[in-house]
Amino acid sequence: MFKKYDKSFAILFALASVGFLIAFGVNRNFLEWAFARHHNQLSWFIRPIFIIPFCFFAFKRSLAGISCTLFCIFTSMFWFPEPSSVNADVQEFLQYEVGYLTSDWGMVKILVTLIIPLSLTLLALAFWQRNIWFGFSVMTFIAFGKIGWSLIFAGNSGKSIILPATIGLAGSMLFVYLGILRIKNRNNSDNRLSR
Incomplete structure (x- = not known):
């Protein structure tokens, strides 16, 4: 049933993500509301965890799963309540991020920002093609790219x-690896039973 509607759900979540990003870009009140909640560092720790279902759905070749996971990544920044106290480095870093997002967008900034969708596309392609080690290389690039940036x-404050x-x-690497091992073992068991 889910495979039948996979593309439809993928388009639905993609449109929801685009709507969120547009609202984020044009509504300063929404941006400030979201970033006030993003000061809660639980949102910082939960976002990388979404790489696990992202890779799982790419491995299972589910466009809807990938699209839904991206929507969760985008919106998870405001899932948690605004904290009562904030670390000074966290405050300074998020002020910089808001300034970065709301300042003028030149060609260099656009090209640097395009690394994000490009790296996520490469990550999805790696697991879609079942190339686990290339996928882990992209995951490492994403994490260290974020740290470097x-x-x-x-x-x-970075x-x-x-x-x-x-x-x-x-x-993410541990759980993705264990998950893929489990899928492969289950497939091998199913193949043996079907003989």
């Missing part, structure tokens, strides 16, 4: 992203 552009990014990378 944060340190280069946000300075000392260090606040190191722990969530590295824990997220290690956890």
Whole structure:
């Protein structure tokens, strides 16, 4: 049943994601509301975890699953309540991110930002093609790219992203690997039973 409607659900979640991004770009109140909740570092730790279902759905070749996971990544920044107190580095880093998003968009900034959808596309393609080690290489590039961008552009406050990014990378790689092993073992068992 889900395979029958896979493309329809993929389009639905893609449109929802585009709507979210447009609202984020044109409504400053919405952006500030979302970033106030993004100060809660639970949202920092949960975002890398979405790499696990993203890779799983790519491995299972489900466009709807990939699209739904991306929607969750985008919206998870405001799933948690605004914290009562905020670390100074977190505050400074998020102020920089808001400034980055709301300042003028030149060609260099557009090209740097396009690395995000390009790397996610490569990650999906790697697992879609069942190339696990290439997928892990892309995952590592994404995590260290985020850390590098944060340190280069946000300075000392960028260090606040190191722990969530590295824990997220290690956890994602472990669970993706274990999940793929389980899928392969189940497929091998099914093949033996069908003989």
